[in-house]
Amino acid sequence: MPVWEGPGGYEIEPIKLNGRSRLRISRRAPTGVLFFVAYVAEVDELRRFVDLADLVEVVDIRARRRSCKRSTAQR
Structure with a gap:
């Protein structure tokens, strides 16, 4: 699932x-600890x-590389 920062x-x-879609908002402290907000x-x-225009999607490059390798190997 995507994560935005x-x-x-x-x-x-x-x-x-509880079976319903929600967005979990957390905040990372300068110490690196992630705290639940809402x-x-x-x-x-x-x-x-947060201003929605400031959000950026976090992309796991390693996961993308693995899926690319699998798709090119199947060709």
Whole structure:
């Protein structure tokens, strides 16, 4: 699943909570510890915490390389 990061150490991750889709908002402290902030049901609710235009998707390059190697090996 994708994860988005924003300024101030915010991290947003889509999750299922009690069978419902939610966005989990966490914040990384300067020490590297990740603290829970809130669950929100709507993207619009994120605006209380972070400007949506500042969010960037975190991409795991290693996972992409593995899937690329598999797809090229199947050709």
